[in-house]
Amino acid sequence: MRRKGFGGNAACYLALPCYLAAQIHCSAVDLGGITALRGNRRYRSDMKTITFDVEELIGKVDAIRSTQLPYAGRRAMFQLATRLRKEAWPAYAQRTFTSGNPVPFTTGGPGIRNGGLNAIADGLTVRIDLNRDAPGGQDPARYLAPKQAGGEIYQTRFSRALKSRGIMTGAYAYVWPATKNEKAFAGEINRYGNVKPSLYSAVLERLSGKTSEGGKGTKYRGYRFFSVPDGRSGREAKGFKPGIYRVKAGQSPTKLFSYLNRLPSISGRWSFEDFARDESGPLLREILPRTLAEALR
Numbered sequence: 001m002r003r004k005g006f007g008g009n010a011a012c013y014l015a016l017p018c019y020l021a022a023q024i025h026c027s028a029v030d031l032g033g034i035t036a037l038r039g040n041r042r043y044r045s046d047m048k049t050i051t052f053d054v055e056e057l058i059g060k061v062d063a064i065r066s067t068q069l070p071y072a073g074r075r076a077m078f079q080l081a082t083r084l085r086k087e088a089w090p091a092y093a094q095r096t097f098t099s100g101n102p103v104p105f106t107t108g109g110p111g112i113r114n115g116g117l118n119a120i121a122d123g124l125t126v127r128i129d130l131n132r133d134a135p136g137g138q139d140p141a142r143y144l145a146p147k148q149a150g151g152e153i154y155q156t157r158f159s160r161a162l163k164s165r166g167i168m169t170g171a172y173a174y175v176w177p178a179t180k181n182e183k184a185f186a187g188e189i190n191r192y193g194n195v196k197p198s199l200y201s202a203v204l205e206r207l208s209g210k211t212s213e214g215g216k217g218t219k220y221r222g223y224r225f226f227s228v229p230d231g232r233s234g235r236e237a238k239g240f241k242p243g244i245y246r247v248k249a250g251q252s253p254t255k256l257f258s259y260l261n262r263l264p265s266i267s268g269r270w271s272f273e274d275f276a277r278d279e280s281g282p283l284l285r286e287i288l289p290r291t292l293a294e295a296l297r
Contacts (some may be wrong), residue, residue: 054069054288057281057284057285057288058285058288058289058292059289064296065292065296068292068295068296069292070124071295072288072291072292072294072295073124073288073291074121074123074124075291075294075295076284076287076288076291076292077121077123077124077125077126078121079287079291080119080121080126080280080283080284080287081119081120081121081126081128082119083283083287084117084119084126084128084279084280084283085108085116085117085118085119085128086108088275088279088283089107089108089116089117089119089275089279090107090108090116092275092279093106093107093108093116094107096269096270097269097270102192103192103194104116117129117130118130128276151265152262152263152264152265153174153263153264153265155173155174155263156174156175157200158175158200158204159173159174159175161204162175162204162207162227165204165207165208165232166231166232167207167227167230167231167232168227168231168259169229169231170231171261172242172259172260172261173260173261173262173263174259174260174262174263174264175243175244175257175258175259175260176257176258176259176260176264177195177256177257178243178255178256178257178258179195181254181255184246184254184255184256185199185256187219202219202220203225203244203256203257206220206223206224206225207225207226207227207244220246222248222249223246223247223248224246224247224248225244225245225246225247225256226244226245226247226253227243227244227245228240228241228242228243228244228245229242240253241255241258242258242259243255243256243257243258243259244256244257244259
């Protein structure tokens with residue numbers, strides 16, 4: 001399935017096929033792998049399969065109980081999809097990403113529209129993925145993929161916008177916020193520790209020559225923003241390191257963002273395979289006995 005702004009799939013297939021013969025066969029979880037775009041390159045993880053044995057999940061199954069396994073299994077997979085989406089993934093994301101404070105679009109969960117994990121049951125199959133409609137292709141499947149496999153992080157919308165407008169030159173690959181300067185970013189960091197989108201928008205507007213002075217009451221009224229270097233002029237401001245600066249008349253320039261020659265790299269921090277295996281197994285052990293008992297009533 002392709003989503004707006006994303007070139008590939010991030011999916012797992014959870015299946016519980018019950019072959020009812022003299023022996024209860026295995027159920028399987030097939031991981032479709034994660035595909036992500038980093039720059040203009042495509043990366044895809046390997047296909048994985050995790051196998052669960054029905055009798056290991058719920059104990060010995062006699063002939064009478066086995067007749068109800070297909071029906072009970074379908075109900076169990078529907079409930080599994082719901083539990084993975086609303087409970088397991090939000091809790092896992094809180095434990096795993098951005099020091100326990102991930103944004104709602106990553107976690108999803110009750111009360112949050114869109115975002116988080118897609119989990120759809122279809123008979124004895126559940127499909128889970130992280131593809132979500134998102135402006136500029138900023139869906140979880142894209143920005144979480146580097147944290148799974150390790151390597152270069154994804155290029156942000158802000159970096160792409162600076163390049164497309166000719167402001168950031170081809171010598172640089174990424175824009176890094178200089179948030180260690182807490183005074184410069186006062187009021188510009190949200191509760192998740194990220195730079196507010198409003199600041200990115202304001203910087204782009206100023207660098208594009210719009211609202212250079214700002215209206216009455218505007219936070220950055222009287223400030224000028226400039227880029228070093230600026231690909232539109234070809235000139236470099238001597239004595240300044242590459243990046244984006246803010247300055248007010250009579251004051252020294254303040255650096256807001258640094259230009260980096262290459263995309264930063266991170267180590268792998270999580271595994272979709274581990275999530276699917278570690279969360280689905282315990283849930284199925286809880287859900288399947290209950291749906292089977294209900295089917296036998």
